Amino acid sequence: MTSxxxxxxxxxxxxxxxxHGLRDWAMASDELNRHLSTWMGLPVSDAEALGQIVWAAQSGSPVSPALLARQMGMTSGAVSVLIDRLERAGYVTRHREGDDRRRVVVRPTATALEGTERFLGFAGAEVAAAVRETPDAELRVIRAFLxxxxxxxxxxxxxxxxAPASTRIDA
Known part of the structure; x- marks a missing residue:
């Protein structure tokens, strides 16, 4: 990629x-996430994490706590506390997977799936329609761009x- x-x-x-369109989409998507947090009765960061967990599980690649921490821009300790909250709320479970059982993934519960599906059914119609109404050739161009x-x-x-700390403004 050219610099x-x-x-x-x-x-x-x-x-x-x-x-501007990317910024506007990011802001609208962020607002939808805030609505999801209200819908599910969660802090915004927990709702964002739950969305990542549900998305990963539905795509067939459940997320590990370490990957979730990277996606969320949080420390592993902070994500562990967040996952604990989601477990207590009945929205996720931790599972040990693999032959050696050391790999842990986080999966949504049926309650979480039902709540997010109800949310998307109520709030996702316009976004789904916009995607469905976009011609396939245009979708391929958009996908490559994204x-x-x-x-x-x-x-x-x-x-x-x-980046070394010396390159930062506050250094």
Whole structure:
């Protein structure tokens, strides 16, 4: 991927529009997550984690506490406390998997699945319709673009995580 100085580059109206659209989607998605937290009676971070856990389980790749910590930008200890809260609320269970039984994954309970399905049934109709109404060729272009954007953001996040403290503003 080509390196571009974001501050000195001249941006086209379409490029600016795309960046604004991504920001607007991120903000709308974040608001939906806050509504999910209210719906499920959870703090926002717990609802975000529950969404990640449900999504992972439904895609056939249950999430480990370590992966959840990375996804959430939290320490392993903080995620362990968060998972404990979700377990006490009856929304997740921990499972030991694999031949040596050392690998732990977090799975949603039937209660969590039912609650999130009811939420999506109530709140997801417009998003689902927008995706379903988008032509396949357009979806492929959007998907490829989003994959590039995710890779770029992941690379930036890795660079920021690994940056020496001396490069930070508060250093």
């Amino acid at each position: 571009v100085n974001a501050l000195s580059t001249s941006w086209s109206d379409d490029e600016v529009g795309v960046m 994959e590039r954007m995710t890779q770029a953001a992941s690379a930036a996040n890795t660079r920021l995580r690994d």
